[in-house]
Amino acid sequence: MKTQLTLKLNGKTVNWEGDSSRKLLDVLRDDLGQVDVKCGCREGECGACSVLIDGLLVNSCMFAVGAVDGREVTTIEGYRDTDRFRALDKAFADVSAVQCGYCIPGMVLAAEALLAANPRPTDAEVRAAISGNLCRCTGYNAIVEAIVEASEEGEGLW
């Protein structure tokens, strides 16, 4: 039996019909073409599939699509059009915090969730905030540095 639900995806209203127990990750990627959301482990361990739901960081592989009914989902593609994204983008580029890039959509959204709550985090707070996001390339230091830099340069944005 199919369930009907409505969500806001990157600012646009989407009506969707299907099995409400499917992973939000699969619906985003396979049904809604949102391939900017990455799939790593499907078990909540890597953070590649991170999205914001009403501003909260969530692993979309650990979230049933039925639970987003009536809520707002932001993926990196929706977030790209913001000044906050541009501040993070510049900082990640400045300190060369991106290598293969697979973890980066999740890292950037984890950074946004952090900065929205805590605009001037310490290194330790940044590390805690991205502790559910695995990166196999950078060794994390550059990513932490980039997020701290964005928080300083982006003064007033968060």
Added chain:
Amino acid sequence: MVKANYMPTSLPEALGLMAEEELIPYAGGTDLMVSEAPGRDFLFLERIPELTQISQDDQYLHIGAAVTFRNILASDLTPALLREAAASIAAPAIRNTATLGGNIANASPKGDGALICWAADAQLVLAAASGQRTVDIADFYQGRGTTIRRADELLVEILLPKRWLAGASFCKVGARKALAISRVSFAGLFAAESGQIAHLAVALGAVADTVVRRPKIDAMLIGKTFSEAKAALPDYLQAWQAAIQPIRGRVSAEYRKLVCLNLIEDFLVERLSSAHNG
């Protein structure tokens, strides 16, 4: 055919749906969604106000079953012991959705929130359209993954007795800090009044099919003065030694047992040497 999404906005509405159909309660989904099984009929709990609030009375902290660990950490009412356990769970994205009720209802012996509730002798309120009941957490479990919850019931709230929570301790031995599900976990409550042990409760996680709590063993030291308790400590530890029958897993059973015994001993030695002013 298209049906409505089951996302009730009140407890009576939720219980009405549970009475009509076999539905799977979905709180944060962080245990449920590990499974790839499609076609499950979930009842989403997040918009039920009765399940998402924390309050207190003289005796108890009332924690709604669908309160997330994020909100437990954000609440002023949260005692240090539960705060510490909540902070140890996974990473922010998991804590944003994972709930204490899900941690308890999932019936894994590794649940860190459940461990605290065992140590604190929490009571659980279960409700159905036909009525509600309150049970001790120890009576809720039948074994790994199984509970006495009937298919038409929801776990509504957790009653955490406040009296002994102050002198408590939590410790989790895991492999990796973020995301590490406990290999062995320990929670202990200790209180002294007029030079005697007034309360002692030890709970061990991830070591058997359910959390292990043995009030009869703890009773060996309750009522004793510190010097009496020190003298009785070897017998007490011996009783625990016999009570722990560890499960086999990725970590050897003997190792788990040894760690448990060490954690219990350290906890008591530390409390008995420092708490003269109790």
